[in-house]
Amino acid sequence: MNSPLLTPYRSTALHLPNRTAMAPMTRARADDTTGVPTPIMTEYYTQRAAAGLIVSEGIWPHPLGKGGPGVPGLTESAHVEGWRRLTRAVHAAGGRIFAQLWHVGRVSHPDLLGGEQPVAPSAVAISHGQIFTAAGPKDYVAPHELSAAETAETVRSHATAARNAIDAGFDGVEINGAYGYLIAQFLSDNANLRTDGYSDRVRFAIEVVEAVAATIGADRTGLRISPGNPLLDIVESDPAPRYHRLLDALDGMGLAYLHVVQSGKYAALEDLRPRWNGTVVATCDGPEPGGRGQAERTLRAGLADVYAFGRLFLANPDLPQRIASDAPLNPMRTTGMYGGGAEGYVDYPRLSDGAGRGRTGVSPAR
Numbered sequence: 001m002n003s004p005l006l007t008p009y010r011s012t013a014l015h016l017p018n019r020t021a022m023a024p025m026t027r028a029r030a031d032d033t034t035g036v037p038t039p040i041m042t043e044y045y046t047q048r049a050a051a052g053l054i055v056s057e058g059i060w061p062h063p064l065g066k067g068g069p070g071v072p073g074l075t076e077s078a079h080v081e082g083w084r085r086l087t088r089a090v091h092a093a094g095g096r097i098f099a100q101l102w103h104v105g106r107v108s109h110p111d112l113l114g115g116e117q118p119v120a121p122s123a124v125a126i127s128h129g130q131i132f133t134a135a136g137p138k139d140y141v142a143p144h145e146l147s148a149a150e151t152a153e154t155v156r157s158h159a160t161a162a163r164n165a166i167d168a169g170f171d172g173v174e175i176n177g178a179y180g181y182l183i184a185q186f187l188s189d190n191a192n193l194r195t196d197g198y199s200d201r202v203r204f205a206i207e208v209v210e211a212v213a214a215t216i217g218a219d220r221t222g223l224r225i226s227p228g229n230p231l232l233d234i235v236e237s238d239p240a241p242r243y244h245r246l247l248d249a250l251d252g253m254g255l256a257y258l259h260v261v262q263s264g265k266y267a268a269l270e271d272l273r274p275r276w277n278g279t280v281v282a283t284c285d286g287p288e289p290g291g292r293g294q295a296e297r298t299l300r301a302g303l304a305d306v307y308a309f310g311r312l313f314l315a316n317p318d319l320p321q322r323i324a325s326d327a328p329l330n331p332m333r334t335t336g337m338y339g340g341g342a343e344g345y346v347d348y349p350r351l352s353d354g355a356g357r358g359r360t361g362v363s364p365a366r
């Protein structure tokens, strides 16, 4: 029970009853035609309100930023109204929730964008793999290179979506600069071949953060990064100097937090934590879900203030209570991970349901 995950966390921006965050997870249950959140999404997030902080699934801040069927948006008043119902329910259940703004850039397809071509820093397609569309998997296409004016408009769209997020009752916004999507494409060696000002690979990320912070306040703005992560054909040959420059530019702004996804060879948390004076949220990504033991070691080593669990929160809506009582964890099922209905989404038992206790659970420690 004596876990650092269960101690409160207070900063200027965040007042959290515990140090577990629910990591952003795309679950593809929004209305696919409109991008409006559906009632079952309210049920899903409300079930997880015991998290110190919920970070929502990725949400497109621009109509060209959508990366899959059923991914929600935040560009129109219908989106704002839909999210408002959801954030009210999460707050009524005692929770706090940030919206993750997720522009996928080249990781899309005309089928997902009303026939439009995906956009990216440069016209470089992902060389292998396929993207999931309503008509099944399709090959990636070459993206349209954003012009200077389009780049500026894309930056502004993040600020507008952030304003919409606050209007919709979110407590703040997390900008997704991780995992190979638009911001990570600008940060990369191989997806950004620009010769204009954006050949400075950190510039786009800084402009998006500055635009969002200027609109909703730095204390309601978080940024997620995954330095050195090669997903979706990204090459960052020497991540340390690039992320040092990024952090040096952002550290003085007073952001709500920096969310660092650590994976692979580069020990991002050890390297970056000493360079960041504000709050650090950590996620350790690998083939197995990040576990309680790893999270506690990360907090005890002073490498982060808050630990974000993805797959464990997906399968355990009451994760903090399970940690507190050393209860076994529900194993994650792959059914319903992306899209579908209630199965694999809102049917994971809580301890208070009287099910799941001591049956097929796995040990919470790793």
Ligand SMILES: Cc1cc2nc3c(=O)[nH]c(=O)nc-3n(C[C@H](O)[C@H](O)[C@H](O)COP(=O)(O)O)c2cc1C
Residues within 6 Å of the ligand: 023, 024, 025, 026, 027, 057, 058, 100, 102, 176, 178, 179, 224, 261, 283, 284, 285, 286, 288, 289, 290, 308, 309, 310, 311, 312, 337, 338
């Ligand atoms: C179903 C699923 C959907 C995800 N969607 C997102 C997303 O929308 N945005 C994001 O930044 N990361 C996303 N991730 C990555 C998680 O936030 C997290 O970094 C990863 O799962 C590693 O953490 P874990 O080991 O605790 O699961 C997703 C992960 C899963 C399993």
